[in-house]
Structure formats: structure tokens, C-alpha cells
Amino acid sequence: MTYMPKVTYIEHNGTTHEIEVESGLSIMEGAIQNGVPGIDADCGGACACATCHVYVKEEWVEKISEISESEKDMLDFAFETKNNSRLSCQLILEEKHDGLVVNLPEKQG
Amino acid sequence: MIKTDAVIVGAGPVGLFSVFELGILGLNAHVIDNLDRAGGQCIELYPDKPIYDIPALPECTGESLTKNLLKQIKPFQTKFHYNQRVEKLEKKNNCWFVTTSEKVQFETPNIIIAAGVGSFEPRKPPIKNIERFEKINLFYSVKDKNKFKDQTVCIFGGGDSALDWTVELSKIAKKIFLIHRRDEFRAAQHTVDLAKDLEKKGKVDFLTRYQPLDFQGNGKLEKIVIKHDNGDLKELNVDSVLAFFGLKMELGPIANWGLDLEAKSLKVNTENFQTNEKGIFAIGDICTYPGKIKLILSGFHEGALSAQECFKRARPNEKYIFRFTTSSSDIHKRLGVK
Numbered sequence: 476m477t478y479m480p481k482v483t484y485i486e487h488n489g490t491t492h493e494i495e496v497e498s499g500l501s502i503m504e505g506a507i508q509n510g511v512p513g514i515d516a517d518c519g520g521a522c523a524c525a526t527c528h529v530y531v532k533e534e535w536v537e538k539i540s541e542i543s544e545s546e547k548d549m550l551d552f553a554f555e556t557k558n559n560s561r562l563s564c565q566l567i568l569e570e571k572h573d574g575l576v577v578n579l580p581e582k583q584g
Numbered sequence: 585m586i587k588t589d590a591v592i593v594g595a596g597p598v599g600l601f602s603v604f605e606l607g608i609l610g611l612n613a614h615v616i617d618n619l620d621r622a623g624g625q626c627i628e629l630y631p632d633k634p635i636y637d638i639p640a641l642p643e644c645t646g647e648s649l650t651k652n653l654l655k656q657i658k659p660f661q662t663k664f665h666y667n668q669r670v671e672k673l674e675k676k677n678n679c680w681f682v683t684t685s686e687k688v689q690f691e692t693p694n695i696i697i698a699a700g701v702g703s704f705e706p707r708k709p710p711i712k713n714i715e716r717f718e719k720i721n722l723f724y725s726v727k728d729k730n731k732f733k734d735q736t737v738c739i740f741g742g743g744d745s746a747l748d749w750t751v752e753l754s755k756i757a758k759k760i761f762l763i764h765r766r767d768e769f770r771a772a773q774h775t776v777d778l779a780k781d782l783e784k785k786g787k788v789d790f791l792t793r794y795q796p797l798d799f800q801g802n803g804k805l806e807k808i809v810i811k812h813d814n815g816d817l818k819e820l821n822v823d824s825v826l827a828f829f830g831l832k833m834e835l836g837p838i839a840n841w842g843l844d845l846e847a848k849s850l851k852v853n854t855e856n857f858q859t860n861e862k863g864i865f866a867i868g869d870i871c872t873y874p875g876k877i878k879l880i881l882s883g884f885h886e887g888a889l890s891a892q893e894c895f896k897r898a899r900p901n902e903k904y905i906f907r908f909t910t911s912s913s914d915i916h917k918r919l920g921v922k
């Protein structure tokens with residue numbers, strides 16, 4: 476059976492979306508497939524547009540995949556990055572991510 | 585006013601192949617793109633990445649695909665209008681009038697929108713009301729470098745544009761501040777080394793781990809406030825600012841043309857990829873219909889089918905006859921092959 480880790484997306488205005496996303500999908504795909512506003516994903520997940528920027532809740536930063544050089548480069552283009560900024564198309568969900576929380580920036584690019 | 589059989593909005597791979605499909609039917613086209621070159625996403629987002637799913641091309645790159653498409657349409661001597669956005673479409677009688685941001689105007693029976701995810705526009709620093717400084721002394725590209733002579737120039741960014749202009753302008757500017765959000769740069773190493781050398785000579789100051797916080801000034805930009813990762817603020821007096829935060833895709837004016845939209849895409853029928861307006865077609869990433877996939881391959885097919893309808897509209901008195909490129913002498917003539 477497929478696991479459905481629960482992801483909480485918090486929009487910039489505070490609106491919260493708790494969504495069960497199939498493991499193997501990215502946090503970006505979870506948002507797009509469920510109509511969560513605030514993630515544009517113009518390049519469709521190719522790490523080429525930086526419009527899927529999210530802030531990963533501090534306690535989860537260590538528990539997700541490490542950031543690649545190309546993601547770091549791409550993050551240069553995101554709007555108001557912080558230490559916990561990531562591109563959500565690069566974050567593939569696994570069972571252990573159940574309960575993960577991301578905040579969405581004011582805007583994408 | 586330029587009269588043409590078709591205006592193509594967007595010089596991405598799909599717009600380019602559409603020139604071919606129109607061309608073999610004997611239709612001419614003008615292509616408009618906001619970028620300064622052809623290729624769309626392939627050239628702007630992934631010129632060096634391999635593509636494996638172009639039929640009969642086991643492997644190519646964004647750049648080589650673009651080059652080959654340009655080669656394929658060469659016989660048609662198509663005119664490209666770069667560095668301008670299509671702003672306005674108007675209908676008079678059965679004809680469309682197209683106006684670009686550079687005020688170039690076209691009259692045509694057919695408009696093919698191959699606009700991808702929108703036009704590529706510079707990303708702006710995340711600061712409110714910065715439009716008031718744009719074109720005065722805040723720029724996203726360099727048109728005339730002499731403007732910066734003897735100035736204190738602030739350059740934002742960590743890629744090739746930021747580093748190239750840091751090195752270049754250091755020759756004429758009084759002082760350059762290079763501001764970047766982290767210590768690593770994406771630019772070519774030798775340019776970074778050159779810039780670091782200039783820092784030793786006091787021509788350039790590197791301010792890394794800083795991000796823009798506020799731009800201030802009366803009439804023109806006079807002072808910028810930047811914020812370090814650790815929260816420290818710094819103020820700099822500047823004569824001009826160059827911000828190189830790359831490009832992003834913006835749907836822009838397309839949303840105002842009265843065409844049926846679904847999310848950020850244009851709805852079309854799958855018979856000839858016409859939108860809700862007769863004579864306006866949408867192909868490639870910009871269009872949507874049940875089953876649409878955003879692949880270059882699909883865009884090529886959409887271009888071929890829309891060209892048939894364009895022919896009927898541009899040559900109402902001629903009969904459309906389907907022909908193969910292998911055997912049609914008309915097509916051979918148009919392609920310049922014997």
C-alpha cells in the first residue's frame with residue numbers, strides 16, 4: 476500500500492491546508508494536485524524556475540533531503556529567502572515525513 | 585503596418601516549428617518574442633540539459649534543438665522581432681491587428697500564440713514601489729555602460745550577468761558594491777577571480793549574505809538598505825543600482841485579450857487549436873484541452889494542425905491539398921530543394 480504522509484501548508488495569510496500526499500510525490504506536487512495556492516511551479520518541477528519556494532518548519536529542516544548545489548543556485552532567484560528556504564519540487568515525501576509543515580512565502584518570484 | 589499571413593507570439597520551440605508548418609503551406613509569418621533570441625524555455629532555462637524525447641533524435645540539448653529548428657526554418661527567411669512583448673490584439677472586419685511594446689504593428693488573419701508559460705521578464709528585488717526608480721537609476725540590464733562612468737554602482741546577484749558587469753563596469757565606475765545572498769557565486773570561476781582581484785585593489789566591495797531590504801530616494805534612487813543573514817543592517821549611498829535576479833515567466837497581457845482561460849492556460853479545441861476567437865490559435869505550453877501534456881512533441885503536432893486552419897483563413901479562395909514533404913514539388917520549391 477502507498478503511504479500518505481500528512482503535510483501542512485500554511486499560506487502567507489495564515490490559511491492552513493492539511494493534506495495527505497502520496498509518498499513519492501514532491502511537496503510541490505502535493506500542493507498543485509490539491510489546489511493549494513501560493514506555489515506556482517512554472518517549470519513543472521525541473522529545478523529551473525524557483526517558483527515553488529517554501530520555508531520548511533525549523534524542526535523538519537534536518538529531517539528532509541539535503542539541498543543540492545543546483546537547488547542552492549536556483550534559490551538565488553526566490554523571493555525573500557531564509558535559512559529554511561527550499562524548493563518544494565526537490566522535496567520528495569516519504570513515510571517518515573508524516574506531519575511535516577511548510578510555510579509559503581508572500582509571493583513566488 | 586506589416587501585413588502577414590500569421591503572427592506568432594513566442595519564439596520557443598513550438599513557435600519555431602509552427603513557422604515551418606506554415607511555410608510548407610506557402611504562408612509567411614512574423615515571430616515576436618520578449619527575449620533577445622529564439623528558444624524559449626529550452627534556451628533560457630536548460631540550454632545544456634539533455635532532452636531524450638524528441639522523435640528520431642535520441643539525444644539533444646535545449647540549445648541544439650533550438651539551433652536545428654532555426655536551421656529547419658531558414659528557407660522561409662522569417663522575420664523575428666525580439667526584445668518586445670505583444671501587448672494588444674484588436675479585431676477589425678475579419679482581420680487582427682497586433683501591437684507590440686515597441687509599437688510595431690501587424691495586420692494578419694491569423695495569430696498563433698505559442699507563449700509557453702508567459703513572457704520572460706526580469707525578476708525584481710522584493711521591495712515595494714520600486715517601479716518609481718526603474719529606468720531612472722535602477723536597471724535590470726545594461727543598455728549603455730557609459731551611464732555608469734564615475735558612479736557608485738550597486739550590483740545585486742551572483743550569476744554571470746552580475747559578475748561580468750562588476751568586472752566590466754569597474755573600469756569606468758568610481759566604486760562597485762557587489763551584493764549577493766550567499767558566499768558562493770554561480771558565475772564562471774575566472775570572472776569571480778577577476779572580481780576578487782578588483783576587491784584587493786579597492787575597486788569592488790563584496791557584500792555577501794546580504795539581501796535588499798529597502799530602496800530610498802526622492803525622484804531617483806539615492807540610498808539602499810541591505811540586511812545581513814545575522815540581522816545587521818547596512819546603508820549604502822548609490823548613484824545607480826543594477827539588479828540581476830534572473831528571469832521569470834509572466835503571463836502578462838495575454839490574460840487581457842478576452843480569450844478563455846483555465847488557470848494560466850488558453851482553452852482550445854483539438855481540431856485546429858483555435859481559441860474562442862476565430863483566427864487566434866494557441867499551441868505549446870500555453871494551451872490546454874482534455875489530455876494536454878506540456879511536451880515539445882505535443883506542441884509540434886498542435887502547430888501542424890493549426891497551420892491548416894491558418895491556410896484556409898489566409899487563402900480563402902485556394903483549395904487546401906494535403907501533401908507530403910517527400911513528394912510535393914511545391915514544398916520542395918518553398919524549401920529551396922531540387
Ligand SMILES: Cc1cc2nc3c(=O)[nH]c(=O)nc-3n(C[C@H](O)[C@H](O)[C@H](O)COP(=O)(O)OP(=O)(O)OC[C@H]3O[C@@H](n4cnc5c(N)ncnc54)[C@H](O)[C@@H]3O)c2cc1C
Nearest residue numbers: 521594596598618624625670699700702703704868869880
Ligand atoms: C528544465 C526543463 C526541462 C524540460 N525537459 C523537457 C523534455 O525533456 N522534453 C519535452 O518535451 N519538454 C521538456 N520541457 C518542457 C519544454 O521546454 C516546453 O514544453 C517547451 O519549451 C514549450 O515550448 P513553447 O514554444 O510552447 O513555449 P516556451 O518555450 O515557453 O516559449 C515561449 C516564448 O514566448 C515568449 N512570450 C510569451 N508571451 C509573450 C508576449 N506577450 N510577447 C512576446 N513574447 C512572449 C516567451 O518570452 C518565450 O520565449 C522542459 C522544461 C524545463 C523547464
Ligand code: FES
Nearest residue numbers: 520524525527564
Ligand atoms: S517547480 Fe520550478 S524550481 Fe521547483
